Structures are given as C-alpha cells and as structure tokens.
Amino acid sequence: MATHFNTPGAHTPAAPPGAAAAAARSRGNPTLTWIALAAALLLALVAPFQLYPVFLAKALCFALFACAFNLLIGYVGLLSFGHAAFFGSAAYVTAHAIKVWGLTPELGILLGVVTAA
Numbered sequence: 001m002a003t004h005f006n007t008p009g010a011h012t013p014a015a016p017p018g019a020a021a022a023a024a025r026s027r028g029n030p031t032l033t034w035i036a037l038a039a040a041l042l043l044a045l046v047a048p049f050q051l052y053p054v055f056l057a058k059a060l061c062f063a064l065f066a067c068a069f070n071l072l073i074g075y076v077g078l079l080s081f082g083h084a085a086f087f088g089s090a091a092y093v094t095a096h097a098i099k100v101w102g103l104t105p106e107l108g109i110l111l112g113v114v115t116a117a
Contacts, residue, residue: 090116
C-alpha cells in the first residue's frame, strides 16, 4: 500500500507566500519581550528581600502549575483535568487535616503530598 509518506519522490508542498512574514509577526514585539525579561530579572533580585519567602514560593508553585497547563493545552492540545484533580485533592486534604484534625502545617502538607501521589 503506497501512500504519499512512503512513495519515492514525494515531497511536502511549499508554504504559501507570506507565511514567513506572518510567523515573524506572531512572535510579538521584541522590545516588549526584553522589557518583560528585565522586569522578571529585577523581580528575582529584589523579591527575596521585599516579599515573604513563603508567598514567593507559593507564587512560583502556581507559576509552574500554569506553565505546565500552557504546555499541555497550548502547544500539545491535550486537555487533562487529572493534574487539577490531584492538586485539588491534595489542597483539600491538607486544609482538612490542619483545620479539623489539628495537625501542624508541615504534617498537613506532607499528608496532602501523600494523598496526591
């Protein structure tokens, strides 16, 4: 069975005219990118001294969570609510263990991690 993938001499059709220019425009403004990068670098240098370290760690955890969703949904096109289910169940068990059972926050977080794993 011959298809265009394994047929000798088959080639990929050329991109339509103007596709390269459209791809370059979709990358965004390079000046804005550099400004955002400089702001992130400044925040990384100043934040440990101005923000609470626990708040900064939480913000970075949520940023990592958002990056994972961006990778899965934006680039791959895979919509998975499994990550949110594990994250939500761990948060629920942690809050319940700390508030109702009276565990320390460290033990509550550990219990949440064990629940999600």
